[in-house]
Amino acid sequence: MSKVRCAIYTRKSSDEGLEQEFNSLDAQYDSCRAYILSQKHEGWSVARERYDDGGFSGGSMERPGLKGLLADIVAGKIDVVVIYKIDRLTRSLADFARIIEVMEKHGASFVSVTQSFNTKTSMGRLMLHVLLSFAQFEREVGAERVRDKIAASKAKGMWMGGTVPLGYDAVDRKLVINDAEAATVQAIFDAFVELGSVQATVYWSRGQGLTTKLRQRSGEAIGGTPFHYGALRCLLSNRTYIGEVEHKGKVYPGQHEAILDRALFERALAILATRSTDKMRRPKLASASLLQRMIFDQHGRKMGPAHTCRNGQRFRYYVTHGKQIKKGGPAAYRVAAAPIEKHCAALLSEHLTANVTSVESEGAAKLGGTPAKELKMTFLRHLRRVVIGDAELSLELTDGATINRALDRVRHGNDAKLLIGGIPASTPPASNPQLIILLKDAARAQAFALARPKLPLDQLAAKFGRSSERFKRLIRLSYLSPKIVATIVQERQPLGLTGRHLQNLDGLPLCWRAQEEMLLD
Incomplete structure (x- = not known):
């Protein structure tokens, strides 16, 4: 008589009651074990290891107990899988097909204690498919009921859980204003409407020491970090701040109190709309181009960042946009990015040192060694426009001043090196x-x-x-x-x-x- 190695698999969708001394998993295990003992005359024996999944849905294969069971089947350690009911194994037809494929490939089968099925026959597999179809239908109907309840609750303006936005606290499943955080939200919207740029507002918020909401999750503190572009843009478009609830494109009056004036929020949305064209939503190359959207050639044509790679080295440039080059018009301008950024930093530093008497002037003289992110913030704050000419470099500043310096553009093919008057000649040549x-x-x-x-x-x-x-x-x-x-x-x-x-x-x-x-x- 050949020996049949049996594994018992048990599952419960929720973790409710699992802390009890004798829980649902134990009840399933005892029933399956009794069935195996009843087949002892056929050589059946219980494998030592238990395969339990407490608190895991049957609609997913991401279950530690199931993964261990399948691994042992592949390793040839299991001949028969014993389960209490079919839906304990899975509620998905697609997952069931994958599990059966693994079992058949490695010579294993399974038995349901409360349902008579033999997976080795075509009729048995058909009956299993019918049963699992109803199990999957029941699961999908339940999910639809939950979605319908959420939609109906949000239509009444109720907060249905999830991540609590900055400016609110969740008290008794309702949103209540947090005064300190609400002041932060108000300040961010005021700054954005004034600056008109998400990135500039990010730099401003970091300068003010503003941070995201600090939350507790699984006993660990998360959040409380400086704002980044995505987090700030999400905040600026959150209708919760004007007392509304949004669900699947529809907006309903909320039961919580508003933080912002509607007129301020609508102005912020209007600015965001101008910064969200189809062209701007296309994937962009992550770039360190500090003068992007600020630099123009002397014919008023925008210049944008470009790069080329040679032998593993990446070289950045600013180039006149191709769409603005007209037939028979001036040739495109193309200058190396690093030198022009360096020259602009030096000229801006010189201007700020000479004209600003605050603490800012102490750091202005050090712009040449400033990290790229801080230098970008300084350019956004002080530079409005940079114009590259054939004989002059012009910097238009936000304070109304203009810096003009003599410029020689030494051409070599498409590239141009810049020799700018007023920049110390003792500066060592840039490496090539x-x-x-x-x-x-x-x-x-x-x-x-x-x-x-x-x-x-x-x-x-x-x-x-x-x-x-x-x-x-x-x-x-x-x-x-x-x-x-x-x-x-x-x-x-x-x-x-x-x-x-x-x-x-x-x-x-x-x-x-x-x-x-x-x-x-």
């Missing part, structure tokens, strides 16, 4: 990682070619992952004068010596002295 990467690439190309002297150029280029023309230029650059290489590594190269210039250079002489005269003099 593109040049360093180009020299490393050239050295790798040379070593690759020397290691394969019998291969023709086109095959070398293909194996190296470059076109033949590109590979030839890299080989040529690998024989640059040591003096030129040292100048680039030490960041002392002339302004015109860029990676683009070297890549597009034709007729590079083999003589080192001639190279130095061409590139360094």
